[in-house]
Amino acid sequence: MATDAGRLTTELAVRVRDLHRSFNADGGVLNGLDLDIAAGEFVALIGRSGTGKSTLLRALAGLDRDVAGHGRITVPEQVSVVFQDSRLLPWKRVLDNVTFGLRGSDSADRGRQALEEVGLAGRERAWPYQLSGGEQQRAALARSLVREPQLLLADEPFGALDALTRIRMHALLRKLCEAHRPAVLLVTHDVDEAIVLADRVILLDAGVVAIDVRVELARRSRSDAEFAKLRTLLLDKLGVDEEARR
Ligand SMILES: Nc1ncnc2c1ncn2[C@@H]1O[C@H](COP(=O)(O)OP(=O)(O)OP(=O)(O)O)[C@@H](O)[C@H]1O
Numbered sequence: 001m002a003t004d005a006g007r008l009t010t011e012l013a014v015r016v017r018d019l020h021r022s023f024n025a026d027g028g029v030l031n032g033l034d035l036d037i038a039a040g041e042f043v044a045l046i047g048r049s050g051t052g053k054s055t056l057l058r059a060l061a062g063l064d065r066d067v068a069g070h071g072r073i074t075v076p077e078q079v080s081v082v083f084q085d086s087r088l089l090p091w092k093r094v095l096d097n098v099t100f101g102l103r104g105s106d107s108a109d110r111g112r113q114a115l116e117e118v119g120l121a122g123r124e125r126a127w128p129y130q131l132s133g134g135e136q137q138r139a140a141l142a143r144s145l146v147r148e149p150q151l152l153l154a155d156e157p158f159g160a161l162d163a164l165t166r167i168r169m170h171a172l173l174r175k176l177c178e179a180h181r182p183a184v185l186l187v188t189h190d191v192d193e194a195i196v197l198a199d200r201v202i203l204l205d206a207g208v209v210a211i212d213v214r215v216e217l218a219r220r221s222r223s224d225a226e227f228a229k230l231r232t233l234l235l236d237k238l239g240v241d242e243e244a245r246r
Contacts, residue, residue, distance in 0.1 A: 011039040013151050013183030014060065015074040021055055021067050021207075029055050031207030039150065040181040044194035047204035048238060053187045056204070057081075057155050060185065076150035080143075080182075084156040086136035088128040088143075095124035098143045114142035117179070118172060134165040138172070145180055152182040156189065170196055191234045195227060196220050203237055211237055 014037035022028040029052040037043050047053050059067040061081045067073075088097045099111035115124060118138040120131075128136060137157060144152055157173075158166045174197060177184060188194050194201045195215055203211035211234065217226050 012074070013037050013039045013041070013076055014185070015072070016056075016060070017072040019056070019059065019067070019073065021052070021059065021064070028207050030059075033204075033208050035202070035209060037151075037183045037185060039183055042177055042184040042186070042197060042199045044186045044188055044198035044201045045204060046188060046191060046194050046201065046234065046238070047210075049189075051204045052207055053204055054155055057153050057185065057187055060151075061153050076183075078147060078149045079151045079153060080145070080147055080149035081153045082137070082140050082144050082155070082157045084159045086128070086140040088136055088139055090128050092128075093124065094120065094126045094128065094131065094139050097128065097139060098146055100143070102146065110146050111142070114146040115139070117145070117176065118142045132165075134161055134169065137161065137169060141173070141176060145176055145182075148180065149182045152177075152184045154184065154186045156187055158193070159189065166193070173197060191231055191238070192222065194234070195230055201230070201234065203234060205237070 014035060016033060016035040019030050019033040020028055021030040033056065035056075045053050045056070055064070058064045059073060060075055061079060062075075063081075088094070089100065092100065095108065095111050095115065098114055099107045102110065104110075112121075112124060115121060118141050120135060120138050120142065123131065123135070128139070131139060140157070158169050161169060170193065186194070186197060195217070198215055200212065200214050202209050213230065213233070215230065217224055221227060
């Protein structure tokens, strides 16, 4: 974090202090977690299954009412969430899904523009079932970004997509983030996806941040030596053995 004579110069989008969360008496899922995300910063969150990634995301999204009193969480006013499934309303057309709950006489125009940005121009009147999985996630991104969130929370948004569609979605998400500059917290199981997309990768273990690395790669290419180094560091910590790394 940039500091100037001890003064915080970077505006924060997320500030979490000493966050605890448990679901039973066996022990905590989150155990005193601290996390800062700067405005406009793209953070990928990885960790073994069951380490509390979704629990943290739900807490930040305000979806976990019981987390109150278990730590301090500060998030911006405008927060959008995307999940692995698009959660489009099946009885509403694509444009109406994107503008659902928006106020203002220009909401349809804003919705159309968002659909154009995600490559769905011309599909405004389609029903969700008429879209492919990738297109549904594009619509979900449009629905999130039309609200101009200061924070975008994404829980495995590309987890159900095929490899080629994922690569296209990576390019799209980076483009959208460069245009709109929300802070992003992206939960992913895919270490390569984390390195390709994020400014910073955080690895959660035992309910706290175990690794917090900045991604400083000029080219985000898998053939880059720095890419390989970072990948090895993260896979080692995740306990993925050599054989499984191809
Ligand atoms: N509402 C709940 N009630 C009871 N236990 C829960 C609840 N939500 C999460 N848990 C438990 O908390 C732990 C962490 O779950 P969480 O979904 O946050 O993990 P995760 O890191 O996102 O896992 P995955 O990578 O598999 O999605 C798990 O053991 C899970 O069973």
